[in-house]
Amino acid sequence: MGEARAVARYIRMSPHKVRYVVDLVRGKKVDEAMNILRFTRRGASRVVRKVLASAVANATENHKMDELKLYISRVYVDEGPTLKRFRPRARGRATRIRKRSSHVTVCVAEKGES
Template identity: 45%
Template sequence: MANIVSSATIRHLRGSAQKARLVVDLIRGKKVGEAQWILTSTKKYAAAPIKKLLNSAIANAVDKDPAVNPDELMVKTVFVDEGFRMKRVRPAPMGRAYRVQKRTCHITLQLAAITAGEE
């Protein structure tokens, strides 16, 4: 069982949690270098903020313990929670109005050190 080295959170990210989960599922359990490569080559809107979040978690790990080697870290836990919804009104025919919900989400990412048995 690997122990958690660092974590980072992004809150109120514009975009639905369902769409962000598609990107997050690609990197769960991967090594940090591989996860960065996957996020760079993914053409989803949420990939850029998640890559920025991953880099922040790596920086947190190095800042917390300078002896940590970033190449020996893996994405242990990453999950997406639903945030608040901005409710807006869109004009509709015959004087009516349609409700539009602009969704947000919260993403939490935790890194762990790779042990000999987990490679």
């Protein structure tokens, strides 16, 4: 049948921080991944959990997949646009502050297929 996916775009968190959380759940079953994300003390875990829940909903509603057989087939974080700001420094100088953003993609598939 394929896979179902969900994307969260323009998340105001650096991709480096989100990738740390995403690496914890890559390839896991959905219920196991949800438990890992629920008890991970990182800000990005809330975002990734919401995207995973959306992917599961897409799989069950739109693709008629069995929720108990679902696993995370692909999950990745791409870099979004960077907001550039300036902070005043000593002696009249200014330094650039880069406020990074992320695009989070979660794909789920049934375990029976490959």
